[in-house]
Amino acid sequence: MMTNASAVPRITGTTRLFSVLGDPVTQVRSPMLINPMFVRLGIDAVLVPVHVAPEHLAEVCAGLKRIGNLDGMFITVPHKVAVCGLADRMSPAVEIAGSANVMRRESDGSWYADNFDGVGFVEGLVSTGNSPVGKRVLLVGAGGAGAAIAAALLAAGVSELSIHDRDTATLDALLRRLGSRWRVGVRGLAAPDTGAVDIAVNATPLGLRPEDPLPFAPHGLPPGCVVADIVMKPRETPLLAAAAALGYRVHHGSHMLDHQLDCYRRFFRLGEIRTGPT
Amino acid sequence: MMTNASAVPRITGTTRLFSVLGDPVTQVRSPMLINPMFVRLGIDAVLVPVHVAPEHLAEVCAGLKRIGNLDGMFITVPHKVAVCGLADRMSPAVEIAGSANVMRRESDGSWYADNFDGVGFVEGLVSTGNSPVGKRVLLVGAGGAGAAIAAALLAAGVSELSIHDRDTATLDALLRRLGSRWRVGVRGLAAPDTGAVDIAVNATPLGLRPEDPLPFAPHGLPPGCVVADIVMKPRETPLLAAAAALGYRVHHGSHMLDHQLDCYRRFFRLGEIRTGPT
Numbered sequence: 158m159m160t161n162a163s164a165v166p167r168i169t170g171t172t173r174l175f176s177v178l179g180d181p182v183t184q185v186r187s188p189m190l191i192n193p194m195f196v197r198l199g200i201d202a203v204l205v206p207v208h209v210a211p212e213h214l215a216e217v218c219a220g221l222k223r224i225g226n227l228d229g230m231f232i233t234v235p236h237k238v239a240v241c242g243l244a245d246r247m248s249p250a251v252e253i254a255g256s257a258n259v260m261r262r263e264s265d266g267s268w269y270a271d272n273f274d275g276v277g278f279v280e281g282l283v284s285t286g287n288s289p290v291g292k293r294v295l296l297v298g299a300g301g302a303g304a305a306i307a308a309a310l311l312a313a314g315v316s317e318l319s320i321h322d323r324d325t326a327t328l329d330a331l332l333r334r335l336g337s338r339w340r341v342g343v344r345g346l347a348a349p350d351t352g353a354v355d356i357a358v359n360a361t362p363l364g365l366r367p368e369d370p371l372p373f374a375p376h377g378l379p380p381g382c383v384v385a386d387i388v389m390k391p392r393e394t395p396l397l398a399a400a401a402a403l404g405y406r407v408h409h410g411s412h413m414l415d416h417q418l419d420c421y422r423r424f425f426r427l428g429e430i431r432t433g434p435t
Numbered sequence: 436m437m438t439n440a441s442a443v444p445r446i447t448g449t450t451r452l453f454s455v456l457g458d459p460v461t462q463v464r465s466p467m468l469i470n471p472m473f474v475r476l477g478i479d480a481v482l483v484p485v486h487v488a489p490e491h492l493a494e495v496c497a498g499l500k501r502i503g504n505l506d507g508m509f510i511t512v513p514h515k516v517a518v519c520g521l522a523d524r525m526s527p528a529v530e531i532a533g534s535a536n537v538m539r540r541e542s543d544g545s546w547y548a549d550n551f552d553g554v555g556f557v558e559g560l561v562s563t564g565n566s567p568v569g570k571r572v573l574l575v576g577a578g579g580a581g582a583a584i585a586a587a588l589l590a591a592g593v594s595e596l597s598i599h600d601r602d603t604a605t606l607d608a609l610l611r612r613l614g615s616r617w618r619v620g621v622r623g624l625a626a627p628d629t630g631a632v633d634i635a636v637n638a639t640p641l642g643l644r645p646e647d648p649l650p651f652a653p654h655g656l657p658p659g660c661v662v663a664d665i666v667m668k669p670r671e672t673p674l675l676a677a678a679a680a681l682g683y684r685v686h687h688g689s690h691m692l693d694h695q696l697d698c699y700r701r702f703f704r705l706g707e708i709r710t711g712p713t
Contacts (some may be wrong), residue, residue: 168470170455170463170484177448182504185448192446205483206448208503220498225486226460390448 166195166203173202173226175425178217178240179233182208184365184390186414187231194418198427204231211235218243222268229261229425234362237272237301244270253308253334256301259424273420274302274413275309278387281412282356287383292355293317295346297372299324299331302387303360307331311339319354321346321373322361349373358385364394375400386410444473444481451480451504453703456495456518457511460486462643462668464692465509472696476705482509489513496521500546507539507703512640515550515579522548531586531612534579537702551698552580552691553587556665559690560634565661570633571595573624575650577602577609580665581638585609589617597632599624599651600639627651636663642672653678664688 166172177187183206191204209217214236221227232240237256241247244260245267251257257270282289294315296307299322310318320343322328332345351357351373359372365388375384375396384400385408397407421427444450455465461484469482487495492514499505510518515534519525522538523545529535535548560567572593574585577600588596598621600606610623629635629651637650643666653662653674662678663686675685699705 168466168481168483170457170459170461170466172466172484174483174485179448180503181448183448188446188448188450203446203481203483205446205452205481206450206504207452209501210503213501217498217501220495220501223487223491223495223498225458225488226484 166192166201168203169201171201173200173228174224175202175204175229175231176207176221176227177204177231177233178207178209178214178236180208180210180235181365182206182233185233186389186411187233190414190418191231191421194422194427198422200427202228209236211239214239215243222262227262229259231421232258232260232301234301234365237274237305241270244268246270248272250275250305250308253338254301254305255331255334256304258301258305259421261425271424272305273417273424274387275305275307275312276420277415277417278306278358278385278413279309279313280416282383282385282408284416285408285412287356287385287406287408289356290314291316293353294319295349295351295354295357295373296320296360297349297358298322298360299328300361304331304334306358306360306387307335307343308338311335311343316342318343319346319350320344321349351375351377352379354378354382356383356385358387359394359396360387362388364388364396365390369395371396371399375405376403378403378405380404381406383408387413389414444470444479446481447479449479451478451506452502453480453482453507453509454485454499454505455482455509455511456485456487456492456514458486458488458513459643460484460511463511464667464689465511468692468696469509469699472700472705476700478705480506487514489517492517493521500540505540507537509699510536510538510579512579512643515552515583519548522546524548526550528553528583528586531616532579532583533609533612534582536579536583537699539703549702550583551695551702552665553583553585553590554698555693555695556584556636556663556691557587557591558694560661560663560686562694563686563690565634565663565684565686567634568592569594571631572597573627573629573632573635573651574598574638575627575636576600576638577606578639582609582612584636584638584665585613585621586616589613589621594620596621597624597628598622599627629653629655630657632656632660634661634663636665637672637674638665640666642666642674643668647673649674649677653683654681656681656683658682659684661686665691667692
């Protein structure tokens with residue numbers, strides 16, 4: 158799907174609202190992807206960034222849900238897990254992952270949560286020639302995005318999935334949820350093990366801030382390994398820079414979001430793309 | 436101040452938010468005035484319409500106040516009175532009028548309310564050659580906008596101000612607040628009296644919906660009387676159409692908002708207009 162970053166919606170009193178909730182929120186790319194999509198589809202709507210601290214998430218969400226012309230929300234770090242408790246219903250993907258990245262208002266006024274992080278990440282890998290099917294994957298980060306990616310990698314058919322998270326309670330909870338559906342191929346790691354891996358994935362927010370430590374040290378990875386990051390800003394995270402310097406193939410964070418656009422369009426029932434003059 | 440309605444802000448993760456709250460909200464013109472001003476000033480901010488029903492105003496306001504990148508709110512019908520109870524502090528104009536049309540976040544995190552409807556309306560009259568100084572004014576509507584306009588007309592120096600509102604409790608409360616500051620020249624009317632009037636003003640929302648009755652019948656007004664409306668959409672309200680057909684001069688609702696732009700810019704500390712290439 159082509160995007161035209163210079164296309165911006167004209168906002169009037171009839172404009173419908175979408176919000177993307179995060180903390181921080183300055184790094185989000187979704188407004189630059191979704192707003193040109195609205196223009197392209199001829200939809201009178203706009204997506205705006207909403208900075209909300211974790212301690213205010215419930216209050217902000219309650220207020221946003223009561224806005225009559227707000228049709229949906231995108232959810233990013235660190236709210237993807239907590240927001241599940243604020244939805245009225247959720248998709249199987251959310252139940253397995255324990256995290257959501259979109260919510261929409263249903264016709265009965267209730268709010269329905271879904272998660273396209275995992276699907277978007279896997280489709281991004283496939284599109285760059287790094288299909289995870291049959292591969293051994295190391296996943297660091299079992300939070301909102303990591304959980305969604307873990308479920309999608311297993312659904313796609315990886316041969317082995319090793320997951321590490323500094324927070325052992327978070328890791329154990331994810332392993333239990335995954336284990337109820339997939340009996341083989343998943344194991345938890347007390348520390349990242351880079352010895353026998355085809356694809357190594359950072360699904361933590363580490364790299365978003367310049368002072369962050371690396372989520373894992375890439376130098377022990379086998380030759381030919383793909384190092385993937387979900388952090389989108391900066392594009393060249395310290396992890397990807399270190400991996401590239403060591404000769405590994407790198408997979409940027411932007412792919413995950415790029416491959417979610419069509420999912421969002423369908424989820425928010427934004428209609429088919431209109432062809433013809435714009 | 437020139438406006439360029441085609442200038443629309445480009446929204447990214449760093450964009451600051453402003454909202455305009457109303458019920459309905461589809462008729463608001465502020466996004467088309469304020470957003471081009473942001474672009475002209477080189478400010479990374481956007482104003483979006485927020486549709487909120489009266490029973491949800493407190494909950495929506497509480498949520499909006501917790502949004503870290505939301506710096507201010509515009510308030511329109513029917514929330515201008517109720518929102519005063521949701522501000523931490525308010526200007527003298529708000530105290531007298533009992534209504535607010537803007538709120539901003541202060542550096543200490545508190546919310547400060549002000550009201551520029553009255554000032555904007557009076558400046559609009561002056562700009563079209565209809566200065567209210569020394570004039571007899573009939574004002575119909577003692578709600579949020581009407582109260583602000585009443586206070587500004589008295590401050591400007593009208594000779595007589597007669598106010599009617601179907602809701603006698605609202606009218607009496609406004610008369611008490613005005614009476615504490617202005618000892619002469621204000622009276623309440625049980626019905627609109629069009630006999631001895633230089634300027635007749637509709638400050639009710641009547642005219643916003645096609646099925647609304649006229650706020651007052653213009654045919655008894657003296658020749659040469661100015662009939663003013665604060666309803667902005669439709670531009671030619673049934674009241675103004677009837678008045679024009681009878682040969683009266685009419686004053687459109689848009690003037691009130693047009694003359695508030697500079698007030699808003701100062702209130703929200705948006706800096707001076709940058710000159711030079713845009």
